[in-house]
Amino acid sequence: MAESVTFKNFIGGKWVPAESGETFQNVNPADRDDIIGEFPASGPADVENAVEAAKNAFEGWRKTPAPRRGEIIFRAGELMKARKEEIARAMTREMGKVLKEARGDTQEGIDTAYIHGAEGRRLHGFSAPCEMPNKAGWTVRVPIGVAGLITPWNFPLAIPTWKSFPALVSGNTVVFKPASDVPHCGDLFAEILSEAGVPAGVFNLVHGGGGSVGTAIVKHPDTRVISFTGSSEVGRGINATGGQMLKRVSLELGGKNAQAVMDDADLDLALEAVLWGAFGTTGQRCTATSRLILHKKIKDEFISRLLEATRKLKLGNGLDETSEVGPLINPEQVKSVHGWVEIARKEGAKVICGGEPSTEGSLRKGNFYKPTLLDGVTPGMRVAREEIFGPVLSILECDSIDNAIEILNGTDYGLSASLFTNDVRNSFRAMEDVESGIVYINAPTIGAECHFPFGGVKQTGNGHREGAHPIYEVYTEWKTIYVDYSGSLQKAQIDNQ
Numbered sequence: 001m002a003e004s005v006t007f008k009n010f011i012g013g014k015w016v017p018a019e020s021g022e023t024f025q026n027v028n029p030a031d032r033d034d035i036i037g038e039f040p041a042s043g044p045a046d047v048e049n050a051v052e053a054a055k056n057a058f059e060g061w062r063k064t065p066a067p068r069r070g071e072i073i074f075r076a077g078e079l080m081k082a083r084k085e086e087i088a089r090a091m092t093r094e095m096g097k098v099l100k101e102a103r104g105d106t107q108e109g110i111d112t113a114y115i116h117g118a119e120g121r122r123l124h125g126f127s128a129p130c131e132m133p134n135k136a137g138w139t140v141r142v143p144i145g146v147a148g149l150i151t152p153w154n155f156p157l158a159i160p161t162w163k164s165f166p167a168l169v170s171g172n173t174v175v176f177k178p179a180s181d182v183p184h185c186g187d188l189f190a191e192i193l194s195e196a197g198v199p200a201g202v203f204n205l206v207h208g209g210g211g212s213v214g215t216a217i218v219k220h221p222d223t224r225v226i227s228f229t230g231s232s233e234v235g236r237g238i239n240a241t242g243g244q245m246l247k248r249v250s251l252e253l254g255g256k257n258a259q260a261v262m263d264d265a266d267l268d269l270a271l272e273a274v275l276w277g278a279f280g281t282t283g284q285r286c287t288a289t290s291r292l293i294l295h296k297k298i299k300d301e302f303i304s305r306l307l308e309a310t311r312k313l314k315l316g317n318g319l320d321e322t323s324e325v326g327p328l329i330n331p332e333q334v335k336s337v338h339g340w341v342e343i344a345r346k347e348g349a350k351v352i353c354g355g356e357p358s359t360e361g362s363l364r365k366g367n368f369y370k371p372t373l374l375d376g377v378t379p380g381m382r383v384a385r386e387e388i389f390g391p392v393l394s395i396l397e398c399d400s401i402d403n404a405i406e407i408l409n410g411t412d413y414g415l416s417a418s419l420f421t422n423d424v425r426n427s428f429r430a431m432e433d434v435e436s437g438i439v440y441i442n443a444p445t446i447g448a449e450c451h452f453p454f455g456g457v458k459q460t461g462n463g464h465r466e467g468a469h470p471i472y473e474v475y476t477e478w479k480t481i482y483v484d485y486s487g488s489l490q491k492a493q494i495d496n497q
């Protein structure tokens with residue numbers, strides 16, 4: 001068992017304990033005897049200190065030329081690259097995802113640093129001709145102020161980088177709260193930003209629970225932009241508070257993603273895809289494949305192959321390179337996932353694989369749940385409509401592309417959708433009619449690239465996107481500048497009547 005270490009918040013460039021001196025313990029989800037450390041159980045007083053530090057640092061950071069800010073972020077990418085294996089191992093130990101996925105999560109952070117580092121040299125505004133002679137007009141993007149960033153536990157590095165890098169390159173200062181199941185990755189991230197040259201107070205890290213630290217960040221009058229990734233339930237509350245306070249609020253919320261497989265599809269490829277989409281990250285992805293919609297002509301054959309492949313998946317500690325499926329994040333999540341399986345049974349679905357926690361041998365020390373297949377699910381069932389966030393796949397039947405699209409669209413969410421077909425007409429029908437932020441043709445529902453917009457429709461968010469250029473709409477204000485060099489008072493519209 002590793003020795004327990006005490007970690008701190010990072011406020012105003014210094015590592016400090018919570019004002020209360022209280023801590024919470026963080027353990028390895030694959031082995032609850034492995035204690036990662038004690039982290040500050042912060043509260044509103046710590047958030048106050050962090051916001052104060054961020055406010056004080058804003059003026060200097062805002063005036064730092066954007067290309068210089070971008071260079072610092074680029075350097076953070078270089079440091080993450082140099083420490084990739086160390087970060088990935090810390091992530092697997094803390095969050096549970098298997099090592100190759102933790103390396104992928106870290107790589108996404110590195111890629112995100114490179115794209116936003118370069119963005120420091122763009123941050124484009126635009127100019128246009130003015131209505132009046134001897135007058136010029138153009139626009140610039142300006143930072144908003146202090147950004148409050150709140151993230152979930154399933155992507156401990158990638159999601160914090162998606163938010164922090166564009167916020168910082170834009171010239172905002174940051175108060176960041178990672179999920180309390182992954183505080184160590186938050187610490188490593190703060191360490192890297194500091195080493196890369198982010199000045200004291202520009203990036204502040206406050207550990208603690210959602211109800212204490214998260215709420216205090218959202219309610220603080222000086223956090224003018226809030227970016228949140230997490231559950232729809234919490235997001236709705238944040239939107240209500242932020243709306244009342246006229247803050248800019250960006251929300252990336254839940255999903256109930258489906259992969260549809262038509263009778264003309266490449267079934268080998270579709271099988272590989274659904275195994276990865278449903279059971280990668282143990283189903284704990286907002287883009288996880290939670291529903292499989294099979295054309296009735298291939299349904300029986302596909303299910304028998306899926307059953308065989310699912311039974312073979314190797315559960316285990318993600319630090320063991322041979323493990324294919326890691327643990328769930330915590331014991332509550334095991335209970336929650338099992339609760340959904342019970343609901344499925346009551347609704348009349350058939351559990352054809354898994355359906356229970358995995359407690360064989362050393363697995364009993366962790367939060368393992370067997371990859372689960374539910375057959376006979378119909379579109380009205382709760383397990384066909386609501387997010388489960390675990391290794392549980394609901395299987396539904398369709399009889400045409402129209403029927404597949406109707407089922408695909410039959411939830412309140414709209415993040416990622418996938419269609420397997422070799423018919424170009426089916427592909428284009430799906431691209432046009434599927435209600436989701438991301439559509440994959442012949443690829444699984446998971447696997448976004450950081451230079452494309454990421455986000456969803458309906459209850460998955462509030463219309464913003466992470467990634468690529470649209471993210472700068474979240475972190476900047478437009479300023480329009482006019483210069484009249486005519487030497488006379490020109491009145492737009494009035495002079496032009």
Ligand code: NAD
Pocket residue numbers: 150151152153154155177178179180208209210211213214215218229230231232234235237238252253254255285286387389415455460
């Ligand atoms: P969660 O909503 O419970 O928590 C997310 C974060 O919000 C955590 O840091 C938590 O401490 C904090 N929080 C909790 N209550 C809060 C409150 N009242 N005020 C402010 N902050 C609060 O979600 P989770 O369990 O950490 O993550 C799983 C959820 O996140 C799933 O619904 C998943 O679909 C979603 N998710 C979405 C995306 C996306 O991009 N759409 C990506 C990853 C995860």
